Amino acid sequence: MTDLLLRPAHELAGLLATREIRAGELVRALLDRIESLDPRVRAYLTVDGDGALEQAREADRRLAGGEGPGPLCGVPVAIKDNICTAGLRTTCGSRILEHWVPPYDATVVARLRQAGAVIIGKTNLDEFAMGSSTENSAFGPSRNPWDLERVPGGSSGGSAAAVAAGLAPLALGSDTGGSVRQPAAFCGIVGLKPTYGRVSRYGLVAFASSLDQIGPMTGTVADCALLLEAIAGFDPRDSTSVDVAAGGFRAALDGRVKGLRVGLPRSYFAEDFGDEVSRAVLGASRLLAGMGVEVEVTDLPHTPYALDAYYIIAPAEASSNLARYDGIRYGHRAEEPQGLADLYGRTRARGFGPEVKRRIMLGTYALSSGYYEAYYLKAQQVRTLVKGDFDAAWRKFDVLLTPTSPVTAFRLGERTEDPLAMYLADVCTIPVNLAGLPAISVPAGFDAAGLPIGLQVIGRPFDEATVLKVAHAFERATGYHLRRPPLALAAAARAGGAGSAPAGGGPAGRGPGTGEGGR
Amino acid sequence: MKPAETPARTDYEAVIGLEVHVELRTESKMFCSCSARFGADPNSQVCPVCLGLPGSLPVINRRAVEFGIRAGLALHCEIAPETRFDRKNYFYPDLPKGYQISQYQHPLGRGGGLQVPVDGRVLRVGIRRLHLEEDTGKSIHGGVPGLVTTDPRYSLVDFNRSGVPLMEIVSEPDLRTPAEAVAYLRELRTVLLYTGISDVRMEEGSMRVDVNVSVRPRGQAELGALVEIKNLNSFRSVERALAFDIDRQVELIAGGEPVPRETRHYDEERQITFSSRGKEEAHDYRYFPDPDLVAVTISRDWVAEVARNLPELPDARRRRYAEGFGLPAADVEVLVASPALAAFFDATVAGYPNPRTVANWVLGDLMRLLNAEGLDPAESPLPPEHLASLLKLLDQGTISGRQAKEVLEESFRTGKAPAEVVRARDMVQITDPGQLAPVVDRVVAEHPEVVEQIRGGKQQAMGFLVGQVMKRTRGQANPQVVNRLLREKILN
Secondary structure: OOOHHHOOHHHHHHHHHOOOOOHHHHHHHHHHHHHHHHHHHOOEEEEOHHHHHHHHHHHHHHHHHOOOOOOOOOOEEEEEOOEOEOOEOOOOOOHHHOOOOOOOOOHHHHHHHHOOOEEEEEEOOOHHHOOOOOOOOOOOOOOEOOEOOEOOOOOOHHHHHHHHOOOOOEEEEEEOOOOOHHHHHHHOOEEEEOOOOOEOOOOEOOOOOOOOEEEEEEOOHHHHHHHHHHHEOOOOOOOOOOOOOOOOOOOOOOOOOOOOEEEEEHHHOOHHHOOHHHHHHHHHHHHHHOOOOEEEEEOOOOHHHHHHHHHHHHHHHHHHHHHHOOOOOOOOOOOOOOOHHHHHHHHHHHHOOHHHHHHHHHHHHHHOOOOOHHHHHHHHHHHHHHHHHHHHHOOOOOEEEEEOOOOOOOEOOOOOOOHHHHHHHHOOOHHHHHHOOOEEEEEEEEOOOOOEEEEEEEEOOOOHHHHHHHHHHHHHHHOHHHOOOHHHHHHHHHOOOOOOOOOOOOOOOOOOOOOOOOO | OOOOOOHHHHOEEEEEEEEEEEEOOOOEOOOOOOEOOOOOOOOOOOOOOOOOOOOOOOOOOHHHHHHHHHHHHHOOOEEOOEEOOEEEEOOOOOOOOOEEEEOOOOOOEEEEEEEEEEOOEEEEEEEEEEEEEEOOOEEEEOOOOOOOOOOOOOEEEEOOOOOOEEEEEEEOOOEOOHHHHHHHHHHHHHHHHHHOOOOOOOOOOOEEEEEEEEEEEOOOOOOOOOEEEEEEOOHHHHHHHHHHHHHHHHHHHHOOOOOOOEEEEEEOOOOEEEEOOOHHHHOOOOOEEOOOOOOEEOOHHHHHHHHHOOOOOHHHHHHHHHHHOOOOHHHHHHHHHOHHHHHHHHHHHHHOOOHHHHHHHHHHHHHHHHHHHOOOHHHOOOOHHHHHHHHHHHHOOOOOHHHHHHHHHHHHHHOOOHHHHHHHOOOOOEOOHHHHHHHHHHHHHHOHHHHHHHHOOOHHHHHHHHHHHHHHOOOOEOHHHHHHHHHHHHHO
């Protein structure tokens, strides 16, 4: 038997349900692992050890009692620290909320508790989810478990690193421009951004309200479907959540991909598909073609403008959403203020980091009288065109395949001096948020440096089922998800887990059969 | 303050528009389920949404939208088939999100109007727009005794009001004098009172008025510089502030000085307006559509249903009373101004179809009793049916007018039906001449000098003798019968 903490969550749920393991021992083992490994990975901002053990005891009671323990009963989940947890501090990676303890649970957290999950702690992120590396966290960056000198991606880098390192079987992230998918790709795990409106945003601290969506970050596609089922669905507290049937995601993982039509949008790839990432995705498409999927190259002509539109709309909304952090009611407040303007000025100058300030300035400018039409309104028009591209694509295709990120994990500090280079990290994921579509990142091999590459599968609105189906078929055919960072395997070995490596794991090379993703 | 007849004054014309904020009387707040009730302990009616806590989201109160439609229809506005909410961004401690959810681009109602009675004529005042928004919290500055701190360096905020539904009604600049402005406010207040959507109490802040006023030489088409006046707490303040500021602007213009475009505040005690220059002028609210809310579709059916349930409005009621019932203008105005009083009146007329008599009783004795107890007509312990039956007893001659007043008082006090009071107090009128004749005989015998005066032609003296008979019968005698008996006895 492999190390418990490296096993998929759906297996753990099964072992808990059949009482082969106890939630208490699982949570204790996980807390030990976090204690030994997280000082190097730094995935967590807050670990709720006592709370998790108490929840585990309750889960064991529910499991022993047998009356509707819930599909995740006893399974630990890590929560990105911009999602409210009652009684557990929620910092958003910002000084301004360093000591803020929400009095309420986000709807997704309430649903997880309902499903029996154990909230283990809160994970690191770029401040207010603004960034692609977690380097914008006020509390220091998280590390990529595959290479501690590299970033885990962002903004949900803490959640991605935790799952990859075996520090959480399941995690929640939030995705405004790629913040679930890009770190999932960098860390070699699965990350899904659901359709806008699929998952309630109530209790997600807003960055850009029209783009934000909470999504599952997991080791496998099956776990992703499991976690999505737990959190998805209409919420009367979120006016933008949509009242459509949400469920049956696990049932969609049936491998029946034959006859599906898949598009490869040219503008998401490097020139001539010449780089490692493009080749890996192309390889993935060939593998799927071998499974009876029809693959065709296509065009989404407005994609090149998406990034620009995003960097108007997201900061504009952020500038308004972040106005509430004024030092009046909660959070950091400047000492000895000399009047109201001074209180506001110094509170926000000290409370926010440089990237957050940059975006507040950008957004404030874009919404200002005289510029609104030229920037905000124009950006919304571009957004409509970007969405129109996808609408047209859905007439021909069931899903689109692209790289999740044009590059693999970069080194810490490599891009911090150049905000634009950092913004480009999200070029493949941003159009999906603008159009409100579901998209998953699933491991698609490794580059020459041994760093994970992510394949993005984009689907029709509310068609997470097909997205998951394709991702699952690909995962099963390749087995990349079975490879874990050496540091996680070593920790498991040290912990004396009965086995060392997960079954089927092994050196790179079990590629998609085309040889292109591998080394 | 200068007299309005200053020569300079008549050469100029003021152009006035009003922005009226009205708190809606919904059970819950605009975007959360907290109670919207006024007067609870500070910060006892709050939740993550109306406190603007991180992660919270607003949900539109459908009832508030319905109230908005109701008001819009009553003000003859065009109701938008689709309405949206925008964010108005600014910083203030009583604004917990750093923005107010309001309506900017797509207000609920546009293009309405109100017929305003002013000095015997009717002035049509256009309504430019009507929209919904959320109220802010309430700032309390300085050391107020009884609160958590009395340290004057602290300001306190009560968020009970935060998120209470507000409706803003913006008039066209169709008003020319302070009196017209007040007449418009009165009529607007009455219409809103009729629709039942608000208490419209200026003293509790459920109705708030900002005025926009500019002055131009008479005959000039172009408008002068706009001055906004805030902090007006009563109709009287509106009138005085306008009068003051119009004079101020006239003097500036007449003296060849420009009127600065600015916001001014009214100082109630000194009865002047003063400039509140500074930040407010520089405001750029950076309006944009609130991405947390979706557009509200207002179907024709919904509008029609609200219209069906709209009560009779002041204008129609005024016509019915004046033209249908022939009531005097003064009575019409008093009745129409209070929907509860008018409803009492109508209900009484339904049981006793003589509107002029009913109006006399309602506006006379009943009002006196209500005022003495400080009661609203809707709270009258005497229901309209009782007043109607009292008036019938009077008509039938069962009781006298004087008895009727006594019965009214007792019915009002005890809630008993008039017929019951009459029975209990053995108050039935004596009309039998056989019963009254001995009393008449005695009174005539006791006052020979008065009898002589009457015989000498002094008819007025008869009243004294009637009074004596009434006194001896404790008011139960029918005065007409007594009069006839006395006349027969003395003059035959």
